[in-house]
Amino acid sequence: MSKRVFSRFALAALLPGFATALLAPSAHALPGFFVGKDDQPRISESTEVVVMHRDQRTVVTVMTDYDGPSQEFALVMPLPEDVSMDHVTTLKREFVTRVDQLTAPRFHEFWEMDPCESGSPEQEWERNLKASSDTAFLGGGAPPPGGKAAKEMTLTVEPEFKHASEYTFKLLDQADSANITGWLEKQGYKLPAGTAEAVKPYVEAKQRFLVATVDQAKVELVGDGRAQLSPIRFWTETNYTKIPSTLGLLSSGGKKQELVVMVMDPKNRYEAKNYDNVFPPTNLNVEFKVKERMGEFYAALHDKLLAKNPKGVLNEYAWSTLECGQPCPNPPLYIHELLSLGADVFEETLPEDVRNPEPPDRTEEEKKLYDAKKKEEKKADDIGRKEIARRKALIERHSYILSRLHHRFDKESLKQDIEIGPAKNMRGGVELPKGPKGELPIESKPADRSMLQMRYINLHPDISVLKCDNPNRWRWGKPPRTYRGLRKIWVAEDLATRNRKEVDPEKVVITPVASLGLPGKADEKDPAAAPSASAGAGEEKKDGACQFSATSPAGRGSGAAGLLLGLGLWLRRRRR
Secondary structure, X not given: OOHHHHOOOOHHHHHHHHHHXXXXXXXXXXXXXXXXXXOOOOEOOEEEEEEEEEOOEEEEEEEEEEEOOOOOEEEEEEEOOOOOHHHEXXXXXXXXXXXXXXXXXXXXXXXXXXXXXXXXXXXXHHOOOOOOOOOHHHHOOOOOOOOOOOHHHHOOOOOOOOOOOOEEEEEOOHHHHHOHHHHHHHOOOEOOOOHHHHHHHHHHOOOEEEEEEEOHHHOEEEEOOEEEOXXXXXXXXXXXXXXXXXXXXXXOOOOOEEEEEEEEEOOOEEEEOOOOEEOOOOOEEEOHHHHHHHHHHHHHHHHHHHHHOOOOEEEEEEEEOOOOOOOOOOOOOOHHHHHHXXXXXXXXOOOHHHHOOOOOOOOHHHHHHHHOOOHHHHHHHHHHHHHHHHHHHHHHHOOOEEEEEEEEEOOOOOOOOEEEXXXXXXXXXXXXXXXXXXXXXXXXXXXXOOEEEOEEEEEEOOXXXXXXXXXXXXXXXXXXXXXXXXXXXXXXOOHHHOOOOOOOHHHHEOOOEHHHOEOOOOEOOEOOOOOOOOOOOOOOOOOOOOOOOOOOOOOOOOHHHHHHHHHHHHHHHHHO
């Protein structure tokens, strides 16, 4: 919310606002518009949309920011004709934020393996934490006597909704939706200029309008006076492929807006169908200073891409939800997160024998243990085995290809709503550095399996005095065991509010990119020359993935940086 109204919020609203500011989501246009009961501007700079598609059903989640007065206002969104009020709910912000962070452009450091050690370099993402097939976790049997419970039993397997949200919903019928401007004016709302013309295509398509009145006392602040509204989720059995993004221009305030669309489909990567699809250069070698300035760096890089193609939609990520990229900013999506974002809707259509399968037959050893149990223990064992089988089948059913599309625009570059649809698999940003200059391909290419990410790297060559006769150089992997830096993968977040002039790509990108006018510069760690970006260079040693990780994989950063970060957060709390 703007500074002019910031103080109008109760102090109680500030405390959760401070906490949520630490998890502010990435930049992103609104598939709707704001209305209020006065003429003050109500602005949205960024919106994230999560689309889950399976068979004939599509579940859509929309999360947007808000900057404007704290007086009563409402969010107006067009929905498909078949959506009823029981198809609409509210989610916690953390679910959308998780998907955003998982798919965001990331910074990664490669360290040269000790030249005097033998073997291949190890990568952080090669740790396979998946249980073996003979465990109760995957095999379905009961845990051994005195052993731990099956891992499925420790997972939350139900969707989570936000029941006490800031919204009061009103889903208009067809008659009121056909006269949406008149209905809003009758309720006392002032309409942004151009509303009647903007809503016309949706009225003609017989869509219904959802009016979400916002209780300003429950709004969460995320810094700079802005508010972050809770995600609104709805589902439809129509073919939902068009994001009503042009409506958001009514709430742009003349500023550029950002839209991030993250699509989950069981089989396909998704792309824009009526705009150019742009694959940013990935695997660029950049200076170390980019690490904690990923937001500013990527925003500036995006501006260079927009200068070439103002209507280009960035394709930034495509990967299986069983994994989390290379490296992983955070663990793969858990089953309760997938259910909350829409998988629960898909479950409703499944037959009983699919949702509750019979457990596998007991092994001979399990039969002996079972026969020795008392009647009550046998009953509990039977129930436990069925529940493990149910949970195991539930987890295995919900695997998707997660795609990320990103566009920054104004009324000149967004003339029609963005349409999305299936696309061929792509691969990019996953190979390993090769040779003393860490050569890597910067292009994305068609592939049999989608493994696409925007990754920006920094190299740490070995500078120790070599104590062996035949050193094996230039094997790049994870940091040495002695490394004590901050373990975090930095990603490009909150792009709508970043200073886009703070980090100049021409001054920090080591890899030359002629198409963007980036000449490349000498690496401070290797002043001889800048590394070349040779297509096809590098070799992926293993096809590993982070799976069911309990903690985020290790990032890299100096111990001093971690100490300063912690001290800064402590001081902020003290000042508040």
